[in-house]
Amino acid sequence: MAHNCENCNFRAHYDKKPNSFLGKFWRWHINYCPGWKGYFTSQSEEKKAELRAKYNFTKY
Numbered sequence: 001m002a003h004n005c006e007n008c009n010f011r012a013h014y015d016k017k018p019n020s021f022l023g024k025f026w027r028w029h030i031n032y033c034p035g036w037k038g039y040f041t042s043q044s045e046e047k048k049a050e051l052r053a054k055y056n057f058t059k060y
Contacts, residue, residue, distance in 0.1 A: 003035050003036075003038055003039035003042070004035070005035060005036055005039040005040075006039075008026075010022060010025070010026035010029070011026055013026065014026040014027055014055075027055065027056075030055065030057065030059075031059055037060060040057075040060055041060055048060075
């Protein structure tokens with residue numbers, strides 16, 4: 001299954017303005033999004049570490 005997480009508009013908004021409402025919403029959303037889970041778990045361990053650090057993500 002292809003994931004569009006690399007091109008997600010909400011993710012881009014978070015990257016630009018993480019403290020905005022949409023940025024905070026996206027960050028909360030990735031804890032529950034099945035698309036993000038599929039995207040995240042399909043990445044290499046190096047990429048996962050990068051994403052964990054960038055988004056303070058520890059769920060998977």
